[in-house]
Amino acid sequence: MKRVLIIGAGITGLATAFRLRKLGGTELDVRVLEASEMPGGNIRTDRYEGCTIEKGPNGYLDNVEATRRLIEEIGLAPHVRQADPEAERRYLYRGGRLHLLPSSAPGFFRSPLLSLKGRTRVALEPFAKKAKPELDESVFDFASRRIGREAASILVDAMVSGVFAGDASRLSLASTFPKMAAMEAEHGGLVRAMIARMMKSRKKDADSSGGGPAGPGGKLSSFDEGLDLLPRTLARSLGKSLMTRRSVRRIRRAEQLYSVETEKGENLEADLVFLSIPAGRAAPLIEKISPECSRIMKSIPSAGLAVVALGFDLSEVRELPTGFGFLAPRCEGLRILGCLWDSEIFPGRAPEGIRLMRVMIGGAHDPEAVGLPDDELRRIVLAELKTSMGLKAQPSFVRIYRYPLGIAQYEIGHRDKLEKLRTGLEETPGLLVGGSSYDGISMNSCIEKSEDYADEILRYLGG
């Protein structure tokens, strides 16, 4: 029987193990070693004062086939909940107040979010020059080139802060938004690509009896009990194969086998080791086996951030705007990246009479924030919610969750690093790396890639 050891029970490790057990049958011994007490990695849900509070991710978009398949196979389809349609109202902080983000092109051109010059420049997008295909351009440079500097600094910067907690001038477009890079490469521009996509989907609708269950953008979704229902259920399906409180501290290679040592001093042998932990944590473990791969992995940075959840008595905040929440571009001077209005996005996350919000702070522009003491984070967050939303009430509770390794940053050169890493790993057959440090940071990307990782593992083991 072949033995596989997966290090890390985040969504990547759990989904890979689930698929391996399904496809490998009894011919495969799959074990997952997890450092902490609970599986799920970043995906954790806190239950406090009757609220269901997401410590990390808020949800996933329901337009990815691999995620739908996993949810179906694990039996969670009846527990899926889509975000409330009211939560489509999103805001942006600019000039000292929140602006409703327009949902249509005419609305955008009427909105005061950008100056008239800035809006006109956006309208010229179809005439922007195309980049050279080999160029690994930053998100900011791409956006400036296509829609102008003002829109890049306001709209794109806010989106990059909201999704990656990142710095748009350092992140690689091709690695963080590969679809956008492909839209330009294939259609010569974003507007042209959107028109082509609309025409294609109209044709598809006309040709078929209807589209899939989700639109092209997908709907934000979670589960009735909170997002951690997915990792908890996957973990349950693995039974004793999932070993928690097993932090791996060393990996050795002897002939065709790997020997994995945990901090408890246990030694486990395997034919294949799959490291589904953040690159920065995995790098020291393989320093002796592959110094070059270890060096590349160390060079993939991540941005730490803190999530501050706040509960308010609804009667004290009734006058405030409602919807999804808001983002704040860095040039507007706030330290918070934005605020999600959780109890409106997924009604039922807070008991009646309570409004639940979560603020993100930190990221690539502000790496110190994640280490600030609780009272300092609370002070900054309340002061900036007052400035941005006009929120003057005192919260009935505050919960703070820290992510020192936060979100991987696919900086310019990420593509080359991955290529070198994959080539380097060919020298150590049976050693694989995967997860959000490499191939996509969203839950969807992790789940989608876990199918590829499992297939690669089976191919290697001759299954």
Ligand SMILES: Cc1cc2nc3c(=O)[nH]c(=O)nc-3n(C[C@H](O)[C@H](O)[C@H](O)COP(=O)(O)OP(=O)(O)OC[C@H]3O[C@@H](n4cnc5c(N)ncnc54)[C@H](O)[C@@H]3O)c2cc1C
């Ligand atoms: C605050 C925040 C908000 C986010 N919001 C969203 C969102 O709304 N939607 C979305 O799609 N994505 C979101 N993301 C991104 C998404 O959560 C992650 O990219 C994804 O969960 C990463 O999964 P992973 O399995 O690759 O890694 P991780 O979740 O990092 O899991 C790695 C696991 O490995 C374990 N581990 C580490 N070292 C060792 C060791 N030496 N030995 C054994 N085990 C070890 C860790 O304890 C952990 O459980 C968010 C991320 C953060 C931080």
